[in-house]
Amino acid sequence: MSGYVTKVEGIHYTTGEPVTIHIEDGLIREIQPLAPEQGRSSLPYIAPGLVDLQINGYFGTDFNSIPIAPEAVQQATRKLWKEGVTSYYPTVITNGDAEIEQAVQTIAAACAEDPVSDAGVAGIHLEGPFISSEDGPRGAHNRSYTKAPSWPLFQRWQEAAQGRIQLITLSPEWPGATEFIERATDQGVTVSIGHTAASAEQIDAAVQAGATMSTHLGNGAHLMLPRHPNYIWEQLSQDGLTACVISDGFHLPRSVLKVVLRTKGNKALLVSDAVSFSGLAPGAYDNHIGGRVVLTPEGRLHMADTPGLLAGSVQMLPWGISHLVKSGLAPLEDAWDMASVRPSAFMGLPSQHGLAAGAPADLVLFELKDQNVTVVQTYKQGSRVYDSTAPE
Numbered sequence: 001m002s003g004y005v006t007k008v009e010g011i012h013y014t015t016g017e018p019v020t021i022h023i024e025d026g027l028i029r030e031i032q033p034l035a036p037e038q039g040r041s042s043l044p045y046i047a048p049g050l051v052d053l054q055i056n057g058y059f060g061t062d063f064n065s066i067p068i069a070p071e072a073v074q075q076a077t078r079k080l081w082k083e084g085v086t087s088y089y090p091t092v093i094t095n096g097d098a099e100i101e102q103a104v105q106t107i108a109a110a111c112a113e114d115p116v117s118d119a120g121v122a123g124i125h126l127e128g129p130f131i132s133s134e135d136g137p138r139g140a141h142n143r144s145y146t147k148a149p150s151w152p153l154f155q156r157w158q159e160a161a162q163g164r165i166q167l168i169t170l171s172p173e174w175p176g177a178t179e180f181i182e183r184a185t186d187q188g189v190t191v192s193i194g195h196t197a198a199s200a201e202q203i204d205a206a207v208q209a210g211a212t213m214s215t216h217l218g219n220g221a222h223l224m225l226p227r228h229p230n231y232i233w234e235q236l237s238q239d240g241l242t243a244c245v246i247s248d249g250f251h252l253p254r255s256v257l258k259v260v261l262r263t264k265g266n267k268a269l270l271v272s273d274a275v276s277f278s279g280l281a282p283g284a285y286d287n288h289i290g291g292r293v294v295l296t297p298e299g300r301l302h303m304a305d306t307p308g309l310l311a312g313s314v315q316m317l318p319w320g321i322s323h324l325v326k327s328g329l330a331p332l333e334d335a336w337d338m339a340s341v342r343p344s345a346f347m348g349l350p351s352q353h354g355l356a357a358g359a360p361a362d363l364v365l366f367e368l369k370d371q372n373v374t375v376v377q378t379y380k381q382g383s384r385v386y387d388s389t390a391p392e
Contacts, residue, residue, distance in 0.1 A: 006022075006023050006382065006384075007020050007021065007022050007023065008020070008021045008023065008046060008363060008365065008379065009021075009034060009043060009046075010043050010044050010045055010046025010365050011043050011044065011045045011046060012031075012045075012046060012355065013045045013046060013047035013332065013333055013336055013355075014333040014355075017033060017034075018033065018034035018043055019031050019032060019033055019034060019046070020032045020033075020034055021046065021355065021361070021363065023361040023379075023382040024382070025382070026360060026361055026381035026382040026383075027358060027359065027360060027361055027382065028355065028356065028357055028358065028359050028360075028361050029357060029358075030357055031355060031356075031357065044365040044366055044367050044376045044377075045332075045365065045366050045367070045368060046355070046363060046364070046365050047336050047340065047354075047355070047363070047364050047366065048336075048340040048341050048344075048351060048354040048355060048359075048362060048363065048364070049084060049085070049086025049087065049340060049351060049362030049363060049364055049378065049379070049380070050083065050084045050085045050086065050087075050317045050318070050339050050340050050364065051085070051086070051087045051088065051122070051339070051340055051341075051343040051344045051347075051349065051351065052080075052085050052087075052088040052089065052271060052272050052274075052316075052317055052339070052343075053088075053089050053125060053167060053244060053269065053271050053343050053347070054089060054091050054125055054127070054215070054216070054244065054271040054272065054273045054274075055076070055080075055085075055088050055089065055090060055091055055272060055273075055274050056091045056093065056273065056274060056275045056276070056312070057076070057274065057275050057276030057277075057278070058076050058079060058080055058083075058274055058276065058278045058279055058316075059075075059076070059079045059276075059278065059279035059280065060276055060279075060280065061073075061075050061076040061079070061276055062275070062276035062288070063076075063090045063091060063092055063103060063107065064092060064093050064095065064103065065276070065288055066095065066099045066102055066103060067102055067106070068102070068103055068106040068107070070106065070109070070110065071110075072106070072110070073090065073106070073107055073110035073111065073114070073117045073121065074110060074114050074116065074117050076090070077114075077116055077117045077120040077121065078116065078385070079279065080120070080316075081378040081380065081385045081386035082279075082375060082378070082386055082388075083279075083316040083317060083318055083375060084317065084318055084364040084366065084375040084378050085120075085316070085317065085378075086120065086351070086362035086363075086364070086378065086379075086380050087120060087121075087122040087344065087349060087351060087362065088120065088121065088122065089121070089122055089123050089124060089125040089166065089167055090107050090121060090124055090125065091124075091125040091126075091127050091273075092104055092107075092124060092125070092126055092127065093127045093128050093141055094127070094128030094129040094131060094141035094142055094145045094146060095128075095129065095142070095145055096145055097153060097156075100126070100129070100157055101156065101157055101160045102160075104124055104126070104157055104160050104161035104164070104165060105160040105161065107121065107124055107161070107164070108124070108160070108161045108162040108164050111164065112162065116380075119380060119381060120380065121164070122166070122347065122349055123164055123165065123166025123167060123347070124161055124164045124165045124166065124167070125165075125166070125167040125168070125169070126157065126165050126167070126168045126169070127141075127168075127169040127194065127195075127215065128141050128145070128146065128169065128170075128195065129141070129145045129146050129147055130146075130147060130148065130149040130150075130168075130170035130171065130174060130177070130180070131146055131169065131170060131171045131194065131195035131196070132146065132171045132173060132195055132196050132197040132198075133146040134197045134222070135222075136197075136220075136221055136222035136223060137171070137195050137196055137197045137220055137221055137222060138195055138220070139195055139219070139220040140311075140312070141195060147174075148174035148175055148176055148177070149170055149174055149176055149177050149180035150180075151179075151180055151183055154168075154180070154184070158189075165189060166188075166189060166190060166347065167189070167190045167192060167213075167347070168184060168189055168190070168191055168192065169192045169193070169194040169195065169215040170191065170192075170193070170194070171193065171194070171195055171196035171197065171198055172193060172196065172198045172202045172203060172205065172206035172211070173196060173197055173198040173199070173202055177202070177206065178205050178206065178208075178209045179209075181206055181209040181210050181211050182209045182210055184210070185209070185210030185211075186210075190212060190213060190346075190347065191206070191210060191211040191212065191213070192211065192212070192213035192214060192215045192244075193206055193211050193213070193214050193215065193235060193241070194214065194215025194216065194220060195215070195220040196220075196231055197222070197231065198231055199229075199231075200229045200231070200234040203231060203234045203235060203238065204234070204238070207238050207240045207241060211240075211241070212240060212241060212242060212346075213241060213242045213243075213244065213346070214235045214241050214242070214243045214244060215244055216244055216245065216246050216251070216271060216273055217232065217235055217236070217243045217244060217245055217260060218232060218245065218251070218252050218256050218260070219246060219251050219252065219273075236259070236260065236263050236264070241267070242264070242267040242268075242269060242346055243260055243263075243264045243267060243268050243269065244269045244270070244271045245257060245260050245261075245268065245269070245270060245271070246270075246271060246272070246273050246313050246320070247270055247320040247321075247323050247324050247329075248272075248299070248313055248314075248315040248319060248320055248323060249315075249323045249327075250299075250300050250310060250313075250315075251273075251310065251313060254327050254329065257324070257327070257329055258329055261324075261329055261330060266342065268338055268342075269338055269339070269342050269343045269346065270317055270320045270321065270324075270335075270338045270339040270343075271317075271343075272313055272315065272316045272317055272320065273312070273313040274312075274313055274314060274315070274316060275287075275301070275311075275312035275313060275314060277293070277295055277301055277312070277314050278313075278314040278315070278316060279314075279316075280295065280314075281295075282295050282296055282297045283295060284304060287311060287312075291303070291304070291305075292304035292305065293311040293312075294307070294311075295314060299314065299315055299319070300314075301313070301314045317339040318366070318373040318374070318375060319373075320335075320339065321335040321336055321338075321339055321373050322371060322372045322373045324338075325368075325371045325373075326371040326372075332368065337354075340354065341353070341354040360381055360382075361379055361381060361382035362379065362380055362381065363377075363378070363379040364377070364378050364379075365377040365378075374388075375388065376388050376389075
């Protein structure tokens with residue numbers, strides 16, 4: 001068909017029908033069914049690009065190792081195509097004021113200088129330092145840097161980030177949290193509750209003030225909680241909160257994932273919460289935050305001296321999708337939506353329309369073997385940016 005720059009063929013991930021997607025000027029222009037005689041046995045699935053709201057690092061790149069290398073964002077953005085990730089939020093965690101400023105400034109500068117990074121980085125996720133200082137909820141974050149929300153300080157970071165901080169995780173247990181949430185949401189920043197020891201009343205007040213998300217719900221919590229009330233039940237019960245979960249099979253048991261998915265429905269999202277060891281070979285590594293860690297052949301990252309203690313997440317969204325499908329917790333189309341159009345719609349990105357005429361041609365072609373997702377090709381704005389058959 002004249003005027004189309006390229007076309008992509010695959011099995012539509014929701015309908016199961018073979019289709020051709022025509023792309024022009026980086027947008028989906030038309031979706032047509034393939035003729036029956038062309039068959040479907042050799043075609044991969046085709047789906048919207050994956051959107052990850054929480055990536056701390058990938059394949060050796062760390063967004064929290066200060067100073068961040070100037071090329072870190074460019075490298076991560078390109079390497080994430082292998083995982084089908086077409087948009088993501090580099091996540092900067094609790095640190096000193098100057099260190100956070102340097103991190104967000106470097107990420108913003110990288111996006112300003114590199115059009116590829118600018119297209120791939122949908123915003124910055126600031127996870128802390130306005131989180132709980134208590135053991136358990138604090139997770140691996142450094143206690144000495146946790147503090148009450150400060151609007152002037154956040155404005156300083158936002159200026160350094162050139163306005164790119166689009167998502168912030170905080171705990172509403174601090175004095176002044178409600179007022180901070182109101183000001184942040186007024187400026188279009190999405191506020192998420194996480195790493196919290198807040199009471200039910202404080203969580204409710206945060207939601208009323210504009211908080212709309214829970215960060216990796218069920219993780220970053222005390223080992224022992226009151227049976228009720230507690231901050232996990234309260235966040236599950238809040239209809240105004242969208243819940244993000246890490247579905248790698250290590251962070252949350254199947255029963256918890258099942259409850260979150262059933263309770264939240266279309267307001268359940270997948271995140272990787274990946275650290276810099278994601279994508280690397282199994283082995284022992286030195287972690288600048290917690291010391292020596294071990295990445296097992298099974299894909300679990302734990303502390304070297306305490307194997308029962310997780311040292312972060314290393315599995316990406318395709319793994320999380322596969323886990324939900326294999327566990328019988330969600331059909332393929334729902335699991336994929338949780339990691340693509342749902343987070344995109346939640347953050348108001350153009351890619352929220354998925355496979356539809358006029359939507360950005362951010363696409364993933366993948367195979368499903370033994371209910372495991374394997375990315376074959378990735379397209380960003382209509383350009384093929386990853387091909388599993390191409391030499392690296």
